[in-house]
Amino acid sequence: MSKMARMAINNLNKSGLLDDATATSTAKGFMGNKKPKAVGDDPTSTVAHFVKLLRKQRKELSNANS
Amino acid sequence: MPTVSPSTVDKFNAPIPGESLTSEQGSRPWQKPPQFSKVEDVMNYYVDKMSDPKLSGNAVSIMESGVPLTMLSETLMTANVMEGVHTIDVGILVIPFIVEMLEYLADEAGVKYELGLEEEEDNSVVDSLAAKKAFERFEQETGREIPEGESLEQEDTGEAEEAPSPEGSKGLMSRGVM
Numbered sequence: 141m142s143k144m145a146r147m148a149i150n151n152l153n154k155s156g157l158l159d160d161a162t163a164t165s166t167a168k169g170f171m172g173n174k175k176p177k178a179v180g181d182d183p184t185s186t187v188a189h190f191v192k193l194l195r196k197q198r199k200e201l202s203n204a205n206s
Numbered sequence: 207m208p209t210v211s212p213s214t215v216d217k218f219n220a221p222i223p224g225e226s227l228t229s230e231q232g233s234r235p236w237q238k239p240p241q242f243s244k245v246e247d248v249m250n251y252y253v254d255k256m257s258d259p260k261l262s263g264n265a266v267s268i269m270e271s272g273v274p275l276t277m278l279s280e281t282l283m284t285a286n287v288m289e290g291v292h293t294i295d296v297g298i299l300v301i302p303f304i305v306e307m308l309e310y311l312a313d314e315a316g317v318k319y320e321l322g323l324e325e326e327e328d329n330s331v332v333d334s335l336a337a338k339k340a341f342e343r344f345e346q347e348t349g350r351e352i353p354e355g356e357s358l359e360q361e362d363t364g365e366a367e368e369a370p371s372p373e374g375s376k377g378l379m380s381r382g383v384m
Contacts, residue, residue, distance in 0.1 A: 142276035142322050148301040183245040183299050190249060194306040198313055
């Protein structure tokens with residue numbers, strides 16, 4: 141039942157959109173012209189942006205609790 | 207995980223093949239254009255839904271009972287697809303966001319949850335045990351021993367090749383003896 145969800149999450153994790161470090165490395169492109177992906181460029185990066193935002197909030201919440 | 211026993215399923219109450227084609231085209235919510243088509247709108251919809259104390263309370267109690275978040279998010283998403291809120295492809299894109307929101311809810315409520323990201327149980331051990339039992343039963347019934355590393359299938363094909371037909375072949379393509 142949860143196969144679809146598992147695959148969606150694993151794909152997003154594998155895409156590297158959730159890592160902060162890869163944000164600069166993906167900006168190389170051809171002759172260095174490719175701009176880094178921003179929110180609204182494509183649906184996956186939009187979702188990744190909001191997932192990162194939620195993770196940050198969750199971290200803050202756990203820090204506040206401890 | 208709860209499972210349904212085949213004996214409890216009412217076979218005569220199942221849908222008839224082709225029953226879905228008897229209703230008028232476009233009469234179902236998922237056959238109409240979705241309410242939201244953009245990922246941002248769908249995420250906003252889920253944020254609004256999760257802000258509802260009734261729904262979030264239910265979600266927390268479900269998570270507390272040990273249902274994995276992936277399963278819960280998929281059920282939620284599929285239900286909304288069925289109601290015509292969004293399409294299934296947008297739903298799949300949004301699943302990580304729903305899971306993250308559920309995690310946030312669980313953390314806020316102080317509930318321990320299961321993410322459900324690990325693969326399902328490996329059944330190879332069970333399968334090998336079943337095969338071993340089948341070999342033992344075969345040995346008991348026939349009184350023959352199967353040497354190690356040789357399967358039943360190999361033995362069967364070997365026998366089939368060696369066994370000569372007493373009356374010759376009677377197949378359609380067989381050449382008769384002149």
